[in-house]
Amino acid sequence: MSEPLVDAELAGRVLERALARGGDFAELFCEDRRGFALSIDESRIERPQFGSERGAGIRVIEGEVTRLAHVDGLAEDDLMRAADGLASALDGDATEPVALEPAASPELQEIDVDPAAVPAERKAEVLRELDERARSADPEVAQASASYSEGRRQVAIFNSEGLRASDDRTRVRLGVQVVARQNGTVETGFETLGEHRGFELLDGDPARIADQAARKAIALLGADPAPAGETTVVVGKGFGGVLFHEMTGHGLEADAVQKGASVYANRMGEKVAESLLNAYDDGTMPHEWGTGAVDDEGTPSHKTAVIQEGRLTSYLYDRLRARRDGTDSTGNGRRASFRDLPIPRMTNTYIEPGDADPEAIISEVDKGFYAVSFGGGQVEPATGDFVFGVSEGYLIEGGKVTKPCRGATLIGNCLQALARIDAVGSDFEMKTGFCGKSGQTAPVGTGQGHVRIRGMTVGGTAV
């Protein structure tokens, strides 16, 4: 970080003011975020958009009650006014904050080319390339659109326990959507490329994702309606990992667990899957989408084993929920912006590669469904019921991938589905996603190799 967002001396005074009438804990979270986005549609570059915001969120915790005040800008007067507002809700004696530690330099991801320094015209060129590639992929491609986005988030965190931390996160992402049309049938294909990295992410051949999106849409043109009913499901690598994110990751977030609103509550140490399953949440993975030096409470990023040989080994904690369980934060306290409270969130969540040959995982299935990729998913952690929209799916017949299917959805219950994973492939890929929770959006990574689940409900239109 070139220049500190807020002077430590000022931060110390803000914390002191926030605790002037008591409280167990105070924190000042400062943020500067700027970004640029651009899209191409109908072969026309459009919607160029810059944004910049700066602000702070001040939090005071007293007992079980958290109070948050946030302000736009980092002016001393505004910060002090917000701190005073928080203090006015209490009526005790002042709590003395611990003196702030000296600044530690965060272990940042290496950014070779600051995307903000790259001329916007260069970004437009990348989009034109994507557009051309998508349109020339097949005569049936009727529409293509693509978007580029970059964002930089600098944060500085100070708390009354003396913590002083900072981070500087740069992310670049491309997305492309292709619409294919044949004899009145319309299909879509979507692909993304994103990392916690600079503009060098787009070195090489970023337009390959346009080919991939086109291929998905074209493949679906010959698709039959998906069958409805229970069957064996093979889930593809990469974004297939969103399945684990939804059906296990959310249920391990400690806020849901502590309220009994998770099917994984009171199951620590229990065998919840076959011994072949190992899974992690890892905010330290180099350049991945959910990676950071620290979380949004200043806790260094962790690699947390959540399932080891089928046993549940850890929940995902922020500071508040860790304190409640008498443990340490796992570095999962994330917030969408200075306007939001930190809550336990996943970073990069993945199933560790297993030893099964991905081809054998399919060839061993006599009759089943191959979900190559998902549009996304949703879970209700309290009941464990989940649903996923399949964006690319095929029938498996006699050990072979046969007809493409459209309009399939996978539904099921977390604990059952997790216990039914009977093969994990040796292949592996990470993909980017945006996760929504309590009205906050966070960049997350998901990943896995091919995974097979014996017995899952496919919801389709062919009844």
Next chain:
Amino acid sequence: MSELEDFAKRAAEAAAAAGASDAEAWAEGGRSREVRVHAGEVESLTEASGRGVGVRAWIGTRTGYAYGTDLSDGGLKELAEAAVGAARVADEDESAAPPEPSGEAEEIPGLRDEGVASTETADVIELAKRIEGVALDRDPRVTGVEEVVYVDEDSEAAIATSRGVTGAFGASAAYSFLQAMATEDSEVQTGLGFGVARAPRELDTNEIGAEAGDEASSMLGATKPDSRTCPVVLSDRVAASFAGFVGGALSADEVQRGRSPFADRLGEPLASTALRIADDGTDPGGLASAPFDGEGTPRGRTPLLTDGKLLAYLHDSYTARRGGATSTGNASRASYRSPPSVSPSNLMIEPGELSFEGLLEQAEDGVYVTEVAGLHSGVNPVTGRYSVGATGKAIRGGELGEPLREFTIAGDLLSTLAAVQAVGSQARWVPFGGSVHSAPILVAEMAIGGS
């Protein structure tokens, strides 16, 4: 002139000074308050104020956008330069001329209720606690509430353009929702309750809490239905999600770009005559109501589906110019952080004749769908096909039967619209699928995916 109007005016002027041939600025400011309650105690309390401005700049027919929260002279200058710089990157687009709103924006009574500003935080905390208490008292099997969330806001928006368009309005909102949990043996079921209004006193704590508690406890013992095609009654919540899906696909922008199942269908009979849907940005009860839209065009009422016919698409100034139509006042902004784009304001499903019991009787044997999940991945707005997770109850002999879960409903939007058999007579505001005045709907036939 309010302070925000002044910011908007100065931002638009700064963009003109930075080289824009035309400019439009949208400023927003306000206060908001959020309370989360769990187990009778306040879990968190957030109070905030903020403001910001977004600038759309034109250089001829190229358009760019920039937003920021630094409203000092220097900040506005930087913002204006960014917007103009962005416009230089865009390609020429002959439809992308600055809007020239016609008609008078009329004030909508009751948009801003003093009740938000005048209600003490201690009182809204009590309100949230009451809602939780109601849910817990409904049934001994309701064992907890994940949290009751109460939010209110009091905000103002202002617009100014280089062509002399100016305007401002204030609005308030208060809403609350909760998720109740019911437990029996080791089974847990959840139920959602919510209410939306202009002020906290308009929220019915009994109704909100009871909806969540009753739904959670009535779902206990739910089983998976058999896969089949049968009549389905959609709850007002689910009907609202479907209406949102329809409204989104009726955006002229999607239609013109060939990404809507409604493209080239204007004037055609494609829905059941039982279904009438309109977009209305002027209904005082609708949270999306405003005197004017995100580019200063007066909001209005646009019938979309009447007597089975598709009557109109939703337009902003860009799509209107491109399609040779008139803007319907549907340029919407999520906030100052995004440029306006076409989307529904409040969608109004016109209530029908039948009571809820009447709908069940007509369905006779089928499924009542209370909730759907996975809409963002299970609905394809380009093709109109959907397949989403659902929970609900069986309908047997025209009455509600046992609870059902872990199934899907699937189909395509146009067939579903054609298969609507009746709309229920009881309507209310539902904050799903946008802002929808919704009622339960009986669909003659839908595919259920279960076991």
